[in-house]
Amino acid sequence: MDLDFLPSPLEDRPGLMVRDPFGYSDVTLIVPPPLVPLLAMFDGEQSEDELREAIYRMTNDLRSGEIMNHLKEALERAGFLEGPVLEQMKEARQRAFAESPVRQAAHAGSAYPEEGGMLRAWMEQQGLETGEAAEEVLGIAAPHVSPEGGWGCYREAYRLLGRGAADRVFVILGTSHYGEPEKFGLTRKDFVTPFGTARTERALVERLAAKAPRASKLEDYCHAVEHSIEFQILFLQALYGAEVRILPVLAGPFARSLYQGGMPEDDEGVREFLDALGELNATEGRRLCWVLGVDMAHMGRRYGDPMQAEAKRGEMEEVEERDKARIGKLEAGQAEEFWELVKPNHDDLKWCGSAPFYTFLKAVPEARGRLRLYEQWNIDPQSVVSFAAMEFRRAA
Numbered sequence: 001m002d003l004d005f006l007p008s009p010l011e012d013r014p015g016l017m018v019r020d021p022f023g024y025s026d027v028t029l030i031v032p033p034p035l036v037p038l039l040a041m042f043d044g045e046q047s048e049d050e051l052r053e054a055i056y057r058m059t060n061d062l063r064s065g066e067i068m069n070h071l072k073e074a075l076e077r078a079g080f081l082e083g084p085v086l087e088q089m090k091e092a093r094q095r096a097f098a099e100s101p102v103r104q105a106a107h108a109g110s111a112y113p114e115e116g117g118m119l120r121a122w123m124e125q126q127g128l129e130t131g132e133a134a135e136e137v138l139g140i141a142a143p144h145v146s147p148e149g150g151w152g153c154y155r156e157a158y159r160l161l162g163r164g165a166a167d168r169v170f171v172i173l174g175t176s177h178y179g180e181p182e183k184f185g186l187t188r189k190d191f192v193t194p195f196g197t198a199r200t201e202r203a204l205v206e207r208l209a210a211k212a213p214r215a216s217k218l219e220d221y222c223h224a225v226e227h228s229i230e231f232q233i234l235f236l237q238a239l240y241g242a243e244v245r246i247l248p249v250l251a252g253p254f255a256r257s258l259y260q261g262g263m264p265e266d267d268e269g270v271r272e273f274l275d276a277l278g279e280l281n282a283t284e285g286r287r288l289c290w291v292l293g294v295d296m297a298h299m300g301r302r303y304g305d306p307m308q309a310e311a312k313r314g315e316m317e318e319v320e321e322r323d324k325a326r327i328g329k330l331e332a333g334q335a336e337e338f339w340e341l342v343k344p345n346h347d348d349l350k351w352c353g354s355a356p357f358y359t360f361l362k363a364v365p366e367a368r369g370r371l372r373l374y375e376q377w378n379i380d381p382q383s384v385v386s387f388a389a390m391e392f393r394r395a396a
Helices: 033-039 048-059 064-077 084-099 114-124 147-158 163-167 201-212 230-240 255-260 266-288 313-329 335-342 356-363
Strands: 006-007 016-019 029-031 137-142 169-175 184-188 192-194 197-201 216-218 246-249 286-292 298-300 367-380 381-396
Touching: 006 029, 016 033, 029 033, 029 064, 033 048, 033 064, 064 266, 114 230, 137 147, 147 230, 147 381, 163 230, 169 230, 169 356, 169 367, 184 201, 184 266, 201 216, 201 246, 230 246, 246 266, 246 335, 246 356, 255 335, 255 367, 266 286, 266 356, 286 356, 298 313, 313 335, 313 367, 313 381, 335 356
Parallel strands: 137 286, 169 246, 169 286, 184 216, 197 246
Antiparallel strands: 006 016, 016 029, 137 381, 184 246, 192 197, 298 381, 367 381
């Protein structure tokens, strides 16, 4: 159930694209349209005889057994079925990440150029630059959507930091798309990109893990595949050099609050982590600069909605109004009021950045925000993601 299922992007190969976001498998399969309904039968409850009969009813082909075996073997070899093959892949990838001295770039060559010179030219072509004033900026919120869709907000957010931020430690709070609920993913590893190696402040990582052991997941494998922090590091390195200092933190969803009520800190582990991060803010002060790698609403067919979403049109106009109501609470530093807008209908706007935003507001209560740019982008013809560039400063 952790697999990604998306419409095939290839016109000459229609069907359902299946891939593994965790990277345990590097295979991508496209299941032809007639076979897509059969995937639901691989649920551990139905027999091979039932699957074979279903194929025969669909095709009237006496070779239904061969079709079944081909489909089953393809899924199993790819690591898309629970069982020994997947477990071996999973164990190997997790062991390799745990043993690696660094976190290697996961999205170079796909989301951005994999050669340093080309990457720098690509960013310069988009007009990335720092501004003049920086000292009073407490932090920023930037997208983690693919740069091709979010360049405007990326530019605006990182321009806010200014040249004076180079000596600070950047606390990067990123969405953990695949992480455990009520958990925060930590790693001691330095992050390698085509620009070079960003240095993780290991002493700060250890402090958080020691103060909040129940909610901390140290050497969380999600760091190996997650893009929400990787993209921010690229922009920081482009502005301040390869060896920029970072504290990378992945925030998993606050599912207990969304589905059972109450506030995220009603979970003792979450409360411990928020307190530990707040203590870090209090003791380290202006040495820290906060960077939130967050997107907002996810609407349309890709995300399970019946509507065909089009940016800034139709129902997405109402989504913008609701987004900006939440942004207003972020600007005012009102964590609880923000979360009360997130909770209804288990967050039907599907803000993947809600947990990092809430974590930031609770850990840095003096933060007051300002929206600098809001955008919506059609990630495909039927689905839209919204995101923003925000700056945060200390309340007077």
